[in-house]
Amino acid sequence: MFYKKSGQFKTSYDADQAMLPLLQERISIFVILAVAFLVIPLVATTYVINSLLMPFLIYSLAAVGLNILVGYCGQISLGTGGFMAVGAISAWNIIERIPDMPVLAAFLLAGFITSATGVVFGLPALRIKGFYLAVTTLAAQFFLIWLLQQPWFLNYSATGVISAQDISVMGWTINTPVEKYLFVLVVVIVMTLLAKNIVRSVTGRKWMAIRDMDVAAEIIGIRPMATKLQAFAVSSFFIGIAGVLWGYLYLGQLEPAAFDVYVSFDVLFMVIIGGLGSILGSFLGAAFVVLMPLALSFLGGILGLGTAMVAYVETFTFGVLILLFLLAEPHGLAHILSVAKQQMRIWPFPY
Amino acid sequence: MTFFIEVVITGLLGGLMYSTVGLGFVLIFKASGIFNFAQPVMVLFAAMFIAGLNQEFGIPLWQAIPLVALLMIGVAWVIERFVLRPMVNQEPILTFMATIGIFFILLGLAEMFWGSENRTLNVGIPRGPVFIGDILLQSYRVYSSIIGFIVVLLVVLFTQKTKMGRVLRAVADDHQAAQAVGIRLTTVWWVVWSIAGLIAIVAAIIWGGSIGVQPIMVDVAFKAFPVLLLGGLTSIPGVIIAGLIIGAGESVANVYLGPLIGGGIGNWFPYIIAMVFMLYRPQGLFGEKIIERI
Amino acid sequence: MATQETLRVDPDVGEVLLRVENVELAFGGVRALNNVSFSVRRGEIFSIIGPNGAGKSSMLNCINGFYHPKTGSIIYKGNRRSRIRPHRAASQGIARTFQNIALFKGMSVLANIMTGRHLKAESTLVENAFFLGRARREEFDHRKTCEHIIQFLEIQQYRKSIVSTLPYGLQKRVELGRALAAEPELLLLDEPMAGMNLEEKQDMARFILDVNRQKGVTICLIEHDMGVVMDLSDQIVVLDHGGKIGEGTPDEIRINPHVVEAYLGVKQGEEA
Numbered sequence: 001m002f003y004k005k006s007g008q009f010k011t012s013y014d015a016d017q018a019m020l021p022l023l024q025e026r027i028s029i030f031v032i033l034a035v036a037f038l039v040i041p042l043v044a045t046t047y048v049i050n051s052l053l054m055p056f057l058i059y060s061l062a063a064v065g066l067n068i069l070v071g072y073c074g075q076i077s078l079g080t081g082g083f084m085a086v087g088a089i090s091a092w093n094i095i096e097r098i099p100d101m102p103v104l105a106a107f108l109l110a111g112f113i114t115s116a117t118g119v120v121f122g123l124p125a126l127r128i129k130g131f132y133l134a135v136t137t138l139a140a141q142f143f144l145i146w147l148l149q150q151p152w153f154l155n156y157s158a159t160g161v162i163s164a165q166d167i168s169v170m171g172w173t174i175n176t177p178v179e180k181y182l183f184v185l186v187v188v189i190v191m192t193l194l195a196k197n198i199v200r201s202v203t204g205r206k207w208m209a210i211r212d213m214d215v216a217a218e219i220i221g222i223r224p225m226a227t228k229l230q231a232f233a234v235s236s237f238f239i240g241i242a243g244v245l246w247g248y249l250y251l252g253q254l255e256p257a258a259f260d261v262y263v264s265f266d267v268l269f270m271v272i273i274g275g276l277g278s279i280l281g282s283f284l285g286a287a288f289v290v291l292m293p294l295a296l297s298f299l300g301g302i303l304g305l306g307t308a309m310v311a312y313v314e315t316f317t318f319g320v321l322i323l324l325f326l327l328a329e330p331h332g333l334a335h336i337l338s339v340a341k342q343q344m345r346i347w348p349f350p351y
Numbered sequence: 352m353t354f355f356i357e358v359v360i361t362g363l364l365g366g367l368m369y370s371t372v373g374l375g376f377v378l379i380f381k382a383s384g385i386f387n388f389a390q391p392v393m394v395l396f397a398a399m400f401i402a403g404l405n406q407e408f409g410i411p412l413w414q415a416i417p418l419v420a421l422l423m424i425g426v427a428w429v430i431e432r433f434v435l436r437p438m439v440n441q442e443p444i445l446t447f448m449a450t451i452g453i454f455f456i457l458l459g460l461a462e463m464f465w466g467s468e469n470r471t472l473n474v475g476i477p478r479g480p481v482f483i484g485d486i487l488l489q490s491y492r493v494y495s496s497i498i499g500f501i502v503v504l505l506v507v508l509f510t511q512k513t514k515m516g517r518v519l520r521a522v523a524d525d526h527q528a529a530q531a532v533g534i535r536l537t538t539v540w541w542v543v544w545s546i547a548g549l550i551a552i553v554a555a556i557i558w559g560g561s562i563g564v565q566p567i568m569v570d571v572a573f574k575a576f577p578v579l580l581l582g583g584l585t586s587i588p589g590v591i592i593a594g595l596i597i598g599a600g601e602s603v604a605n606v607y608l609g610p611l612i613g614g615g616i617g618n619w620f621p622y623i624i625a626m627v628f629m630l631y632r633p634q635g636l637f638g639e640k641i642i643e644r645i
Numbered sequence: 646m647a648t649q650e651t652l653r654v655d656p657d658v659g660e661v662l663l664r665v666e667n668v669e670l671a672f673g674g675v676r677a678l679n680n681v682s683f684s685v686r687r688g689e690i691f692s693i694i695g696p697n698g699a700g701k702s703s704m705l706n707c708i709n710g711f712y713h714p715k716t717g718s719i720i721y722k723g724n725r726r727s728r729i730r731p732h733r734a735a736s737q738g739i740a741r742t743f744q745n746i747a748l749f750k751g752m753s754v755l756a757n758i759m760t761g762r763h764l765k766a767e768s769t770l771v772e773n774a775f776f777l778g779r780a781r782r783e784e785f786d787h788r789k790t791c792e793h794i795i796q797f798l799e800i801q802q803y804r805k806s807i808v809s810t811l812p813y814g815l816q817k818r819v820e821l822g823r824a825l826a827a828e829p830e831l832l833l834l835d836e837p838m839a840g841m842n843l844e845e846k847q848d849m850a851r852f853i854l855d856v857n858r859q860k861g862v863t864i865c866l867i868e869h870d871m872g873v874v875m876d877l878s879d880q881i882v883v884l885d886h887g888g889k890i891g892e893g894t895p896d897e898i899r900i901n902p903h904v905v906e907a908y909l910g911v912k913q914g915e916e917a
Contacts, residue, residue: 076444124626127633130444131386131584135576136629139622150613194774201773201780202759202766202787209749209760216747219709220827221735221764230770265451272448277751309463316459322452326445327437 036185041178049177054250056290057181057188058242063270063282064195065238070268071276072199073231074211075125079137081263082144083236084243085256087114089148091244092254095165096155103167107248111240117144118236125228141261148256161255164248180249187245191238196279198234207231208277239267269318273325275332284333292317353485358606359599364492366598368561371499371554372575373582373590374506375547380584381523382543383435383536384443388450391572392457393548395564397423398555399461402470402564412474416552423548426457431541458569467566472559495557502553503591506546515542523585570618574601577625583638593636597621659686662831662863663708668717670703670887677703678714679887685831685880690857690864692874695884696907701867702744704884705833708865709741710734721831736764740829742820744836744867750809754819757808758794761826762787794822798852814845821852825862832856834866838873846870850877871908875899883907 044053062080069075091110095101121140125133147153154162167174174183198204206227209217214224247254266289274285293314300310329336376390387393397419404415430453438446476498481490510516522529522539530536558568578597582589604620634640663685670678678700685691693701706712708719710731719726721737740761749757766787772780795804798818803811808819817837824832837853838846850873856862868874874881875895883891883904891901898904 074444121626124629126630128629131388131447132580132629132633134388134447135580135622136626138573138576139619139626142619142622146613146615146619197776198770198774201776201784202763202768203770203773205752205756205760206763208752208756209763212749212751213747216743216749217760218731219711219735219741219747220761220823221732222760223732234770265455268448268451308466312459312462312467314459315455316463319452319455319457319459322455323434323449326441326449326452327434330441330445 033189037182041182044178044181046177049181050250051294052290053181054184056286057184058245058250059267059270059290060283060286061188061191061245062239062242062267063274063286064192064279065235065242066267067271067274067276067279067282068195068199068207068238069231069235070271071278071281072204072211073207073228073235074129074214075122075228075231076130076134077137077140077232077235078134078261078264078268079121079140079144080239080267081259081261082141083114083118083239084246084263085148085259086117086144087111087240087243088247088254088259089153089256090114090240091248092162092164093153093155095167103169107241107244110244111237114240114243115233115237118232118239119229122229122232122236125232126225138261141264145256145259153256160257161253164252164254167248174249184245184249187241191241192279195238199279203230211277269322272322273332275334276330278332278334280337281332281334284337288333289318292321353487355603357486357488358602360486360488361492362599362602363595364488364496364598365602366578366594366596367496367499367591368492368554368557368594369575369578369598370591370594371502371550371557372572373579373594374503374587375550375554376575376579377584377587377590378506378519378543378550379547382519383522383540384526385435386443386447386450386584387453387544387547388447389454389457390547390551391569391575392454392461393423393426393551394554394558394572395566395568396426396457396461397548397552398472398559398564398568399465399470401552401555402472402559403465405472406470407465412472416556420549420552423552424545427544427548428541430544431537435540435544436537458566462566470564472556472564474556474560476557476560491561495561498553498557502550503587506550507587509546519543574621577621579635580625581628581635583635585639586635586637589635589637597624600624659688661685662687662722663865664720665704665708666718666720668704668707668714668719670700670707670712670714676887678707678884680717681884681887681889682717683882683889683892685863685865687830687863688857688861689879690853690866690877692866692868692878692881693884694868694871694874694881695890698886699884700887701884702835705741705835705865705867708734708831709739709833735827738827738830739833740824740827740831741833742817742824742835742837744839746813746816746820748808748816748820748823751807753805753807754800754811754822755788755791755795755804757819758791758822758826759787761823762790764827791822791826794825797825797855798822799848814841817841817849818852821849825856829862831863831865834864834868836867836869838868838870846873853877 040049040053062084066077066080069077087110090113091106094106094109095103098106117140121137124136128136149160151157154160169183172179174180199207206217206222207230209220209222210224210227210231217227218224243259251258270285270289271282272285273288274283275281296314296317297307297310300307300313305313325332372391372394375393376387379385379387379390400419400422401412401415404410404418405412410418434449434453435446438449476491476494478489478491480487481493482488508516510519518529518534518539519542521532522534522536526536529539554572555564558571562568562571574597578593579590581597582591582593601617601620605617609616628635661684664682665684666682668678668681669676681700681704693704695701703712707714710729710733713728721739749760752760766783768780768783772778776784792804795801798821800815800818800822803815803819808816811819817840821834821837824834834853838849841849853864853866854877857864866874866877878895881891881893881895881898882889883898883901885907890903890907891898893901
């Protein structure tokens with residue numbers, strides 16, 4: 001009843017095409033954004049920002065990137081960690097070695113470098129898919145982490161860990177948690193909008209056509225090679241930027257080894273749990289994967305389990321959740337949400 | 352020159368150890384078309400349970416191993432009943448992701464039971480150097496490869512000579528035809544995953560004795576994947592030969608190339624070999640060509 | 646849809662759009678096509694018929710680049726063609742439907758038909774990302790064209806439905822819509838009426854005729870329903886076991902003894 005669609009007719013393609021055609025959805029988004037921009041900076045503690053909001057936002061961006069590749073274009077990648085590392089380390093090297101490089105330009109450039117790397121390691125997708133492709137993307141994961149640990153990339157740091165330089169954008173130095181949060185928030189929102197536009201456009205349809213039946217896609221003129229590589233490129237750009245944000249605005253330290261294969265799995269879980277082929281799903285999945293360990297360690301604390309045991313239970317629980325989602329709801333949380341919306345539309349009637 | 356031969360042969364022997372891990376994967380794939388991403392973790396799981404029972408509960412190895420064998424058969428049953436059967440109509444990519452789920456379940460369980468400390472798993476395979484002519488080798492590797500080779504022979508004998516083996520080959524060839532003659536796929540899958548579990552025990556023993564039993568074993572067992580890609584996922588001779596190639600290649604690269612570019616290349620070298628090979632021949636050395644008809 | 650003048654090209658004087666010359670195709674040891682030759686003139690409805698396994702689908706696959714003939718050539722719009730990929734064939738104006746429906750299962754009817762506009766879309770990735778200017782205009786233009794096709798095929802109420810939820814007959818219509826969205830010169834239809842009831846067949850026949858008469862699209866059709874074939878076609882070629890056993894107008898084919906024999910005495914109007 002609250003979610004009625006009736007009475008909201010579209011009289012032009014423009015209106016039908018709008019991202020949030022329903023008034024209720026527009027109001028919800030407005031409220032969420034208002035809270036995000038106005039309320040949280042005033043109210044949230046540093047703990048909440050650092051343990052919850054920052055990982056959530058940055059992982060959401062990485063998940064959007066991976067969803068483009070896996071959910072929309074039907075490929076698979078276990079190299080997400082490696083690509084995040086490429087973004088972070090590239091940005092660091094650019095800023096370190098090119099004096100007076102504007103920060104935003106450096107970040108963008110790091111994104112493009114990651115994009116190019118993604119295309120190179122996406123080449124096998126032209127000949128293989130599924131498991132085979134998953135294994136070759138592991139090649140990317142292991143090779144890139146090794147490569148980025150070579151002394152040159154870290155400017156011969158003795159510890160193997162480098163510190164992110166201070167960054168300022170147009171004179172505004174970003175160093176408090178709230179400032180970092182706002183910067184990340186803006187970046188993530190802007191990039192999500194771009195992603196949404198892309199997936200609803202010709203490009204998005206090309207990707208989905210390749211995903212659903214690449215043989216048929218060819219007969220309408222879609223070139224599988226170019227389209228798949230394009231998906232890798234765009235996806236890697238997003239993931240690279242996520243890596244930059246992770247290193248610069250979250251941790252402050254850049255350590256290639258921290259972007260290990262388990263990061264790749266984590267982002268893949270976010271995409272599966274949140275919903276393949278759904279931008280919203282990427283956010284839902286990221287929230288889930290970020291919150292779950294915190295919930296588990298809270299429970300573990302109550303039950304008196306040690307932190308190591310909590311970590312093991314976490315591993316086990318993720319495995320179980322993956323299975324549950326794949327068995328019961330392969331379309332993830334996003335689908336559950338849209339079903340719930342349908343129910344709300346007709347509530348209080350059952351059908 | 353002798354040194355070079357030593358490096359190569361050591362690599363060949365090591366490669367056979369990878370093949371042993373991959374063998375279970377090939378069986379599962381042939382019989383059910385499923386890519387078992389959890390295969391490396393099955394090795395760790397078996398290793399940790401054997402070592403754990405042995406060291407935490409004092410159960411002698413010759414008892415622990417059969418117990419874990421029963422455990423693996425039980426695990427196979429659970430997997431078949433609760434994962435494979437419900438997912439039978441799903442697209443392969445989703446089933447593949449389900450095996451990633453199994454990966455984490457088994458990993459988590461093993462750690463929950465036994466923690467993550469390093470344990471030993473010593474069944475008494477002789478160590479120490481051995482000389483074959485002029486060439487110095489590790490006797491452990493020699494024996495491990497022989498064991499691995501015997502396992503392969505047993506598997507081949509099983510599939511060729513026994514009734515169940517024939518059934519497996521029928522299922523691998525054509526699911527529907529097999530069902531049409533009354534073969535129950537669910538039973539076959541349970542058998543195949545059990546065998547894969549038993550092979551994992553062998554791999555667990557030889558790897559456990561070599562590098563110790565701890566979660567990092569998974570990283571090593573992971574290298575079975577490039578071996579599988581190179582060999583072709585449907586071929587037992589393929590996984591052997593690919594293991595030899597990757598083992599030798601990795602060994603040579605580690606010794607001769609590694610120092611030039613920074614060391615520690617063993618982690619990714621097999622993967623890059625597989626990746627480059629996939630660009631030219633996706634079916635691997637001996638796999639069946641993947642044809643898509645409209 | 647602006648009504649165009651009926652440009653019914655007289656088959657006697659239409660230029661040859663597609664010529665198949667001595668095409669041979671084999672898979673392993675099996676000969677799928679054996680020295681097949683025929684011509685299709687612009688603006689006509691040309692049918693390929695024959696018993697099952699005669700090589701009809703293989704012939705279509707050669708025309709649109711999925712298979713490459715071992716020997717012989719395909720000459721399209723005057724150009725003798727070497728091995729080309731399907732997307733090249735598409736860019737040359739050839740569109741196609743499939744026997745077993747090759748729709749994009751996860752997408753809606755509208756989205757599927759919009760993918761057919763792919764080759765007409767010129768906006769780049771960056772323009773798409775910002776949805777401005779050309780990207781915006783193109784999207785709406787494509788939408789308009791696709792809506793006309795949807796109207797033409799009478800599937801308006803299904804436009805947002807996911808295609809995998811639709812019945813078979815409707816899916817076939819959507820596939821036709823996707824092929825039409827590309828504004829092809831040559832439309833290859835592989836058993837467009839398979840599995841349809843009488844009413845659906847009549848609708849589909851009407852669509853095919855309208856596409857041919859109103860838009861001047863040349864149609865190359867595989868079909869088993871002899872009644873449909875005889876009613877619609879300007880020219881027919883008959884294949885059996887990979888070889889051509891007859892070619893001509895419906896009247897000529899009807900009395901061709903080889904054809905009659907191959908079909909074991911099936912007459913016009915009966916199902917093959």
